[in-house]
Amino acid sequence: MALNLIKLCVGCDSVEDLEEWIAFRLDERRRAGEPVEQWHTTRMVPSRTAELVDGGSLYWVIKAQVQCRQRLLDIRPFVDADGIGRCHLVLDPKVERTQWQPRRAFQGWRYLKQADAPADLGRGGSGLMEMPPKLRQELAELGLL
Template sequence: MPNQASTPLHLIKLIVGCTSPEMLQDWVAIERHNGIAYVRTRTMPKRAEEILQTKGSIYRVINGLIMCRQPIIGFDTYTRDDGHQGTLILVSDEVIPTQPRPMRPFQGWRYFKAEDAPPDLNHTATGVADDGVSSLPIALRNRLSELGLL
């Protein structure tokens, strides 16, 4: 069995209502649990400990493209509005842009292997992605990705 500690195990999840990594960065400042940014979901990953041990991230799908990731720093539970228990994926405030990659819609979250994850984009000294693509309108980025040009 390969050394799991050396290969990160990630999660991937769609974002509804968010149109860009910049908008997600704004949301991170608002959506807090005990002062920590989070992603709300229904179920606790069975491999949560492995995700934490391998320093996994949650990759975010925005408008049909994997566009960024956030390092996962923990998991917690909460009581949903319907009275059932839910899970909070506690994440870093840092939203790291990635090379855009198309992803079909799916429900909930999925495990995401490191070898399947897109690379991070380079950043300027200001922390903004300097890839020549980020400033393009989202519809154009989606179309370029569909054509295999991104």
């Protein structure tokens, strides 16, 4: 069974912000002639790599709510210029929206079992995607989403 990671999406106020940031970074890499792939750098290297890349995802917490996920494609450990071990979490650039799930702030990333992960929203069922992001946030804060 696939294993997931969960992490705070610092600096983004919405899923749309995250998608814009991803598109910007991919375009930068394309213009620079670098491989066009998206990754997130983290200091701690997951020890359960095989489980994570076997269908796992990185779930993003935005404004105290799990709101979306990206499929994990690879985990690449490396040592930075300061001699500190880090890794790139290589991600599918496609962002899948999920049901909202409240989460308190935490540092770094955590493992997330598939049974505890929020379900994908799917296509056209609930109408949540048609709502403005600010309205979705307000409804979530009231516990209505």
